[in-house]
Amino acid sequence: MTAYPQLLFKNRHLGATVSLDDYRKSGGYEGLAKALRELSPAEVRETVKASGLRGRGGAGFPTGTKWTFFPSDQPGEKYLVCNGDEMEPGTYKDRVLLETDPHQLIEGMVIAAYAMQIPVGYIFIRYAYARATAALERALAEAKAAGLLGANILDSGFAFELHLHGSAGRYICGEETALLNGLEGKRPNPRSKPPFPAVRGLFGKPTTVNNVETLASVPHILTGGADWFKGLAATEEGSGTKLFGLSGHLKKTPCLELPIGVSLREVVEEHGGGVWKGRRFKACLPGGASTPYLRAEHLDTSLDFGPLEQVGSRLGTAGVTVFDETTCMVAATLNLSRFFARESCGWCTPCRDGLPYVCWLLEKIEAGQGTLDDIDNLRGQKHNIDGRSFCALAMGAMGPVDGLLRLFEEELIDHVKRGKCPVR
């Protein structure tokens, strides 16, 4: 197996959750020391911008750009929020990262806070991640005791207070403005944008929201340098390493750190050991439940933001879920649509009413009772929902529906013509 540089998982061989001592032995908190002692906040922001790091939570927004938009010089209350509400089906990388080496997140957050001159931060973590929560609680206590959080961090004069918020389950909390409402103790419906969180976020104050893996990558950029980090990618346009979480019909389903931009073929055949049970590859979700399917002809696509958009999908969270040749894509899409319909917060009509209607159409077709009109209707629903919902949840829900209509239209028609599911 090809061996690649390991940053986020470099201490994974230790087997247990990495302690502060072991983290420091491996160079931990040196990035923070460098930032505080040698660089101005603006220089840290520029370094992250130059690294080309893009958000690892699904949207892929350039992290340094987000940080440079932030009103760092504005005095008063400002917040840094880590989005650890990882709930997109097929996505589990942040959990593995936190259970393995949680100090990376804390160090990344202190660096981010320094870069944007933010005094208070929150880590928002999902209910189901009890073990990751325990790992973080311990790491936070260690960091506080060692003067890496709180007042006068590493004798720099910089102060940063970091809180942990345990949530209680709901996918919509991963939407950044819903998350902010959740943190405030309000019903977590998304907010309208603009104003964006950088202007009016948590408690109405300027706020930056970043994903766990994004923030955990920052210390490595500080220690290794922007050019080095960018050069870790497998492609010219990419930047850094990326955690991939494998699942579905593969022989092996590990979570691993690979250069961003490796081919889907390498992930499936080498790291996943190929499709299970000697079967053939039919399709995959390349980056979580909201990303349009890919088929076998896409196996040589680079798993990076740009190349995946070119083939009509997205990198999303890089949770790669593979389906073998025996999978009914209508049934798979129905499962995904039911997830989104159930997790809709009910705030806007296209999402609240549109998604159950999509489920009803798919149920009908899967049961062999669909008509060609139902397929047209499905296409119409995609058109009606996409771009018309209050937040990105319903648009994400249309990802697999879009993939089904574009790549598996014949299978849909086959369901109608045969009056039954041709696969199951």
Next chain:
Amino acid sequence: MSQLLDNETIAAFKAKTAAVAHPRELVIDLLRAIQEQVGWVPDEGVELAAEILGLPVIEVEEVATFYDKIYRQPVGRQVIHLCDSICCWSRGGEEVARHLRQKLGVGFGETTADGAFTLLPTCCLGACGEAPAMMIGRETYGELTEARIDEILEQKRKTI
């Protein structure tokens, strides 16, 4: 019903409420603490949280009913959340669901006659590499087979 929260915990939450700038942010912590004590969050729990935080009851209720890991109805001594999302579905999740329902003699949303288990579906637990998976209490169990489920349930029955 046992006491909602012991006096010490109530005092600790009141002290925290006085110490933070936005007491409302404690609502989930408070609801989770009540649930840990009682097993679920009854109306009186919502009222108590509202009183401690100085909020209208309805504003606590709209939060409590939003989250699926806050139970606003009585549940069994252990709650089983079985993942029904795509990765678990792709690796035999439906068969696992059938077996669990049969074994427990209940459907989703129901509690066993002896009050031991409530069975609920859940979205992805972030255990996709070990699918199919379920969470009992706060513990996640992956790579479920019929035999493994039987083993886990038997072991759980001994502890509750």
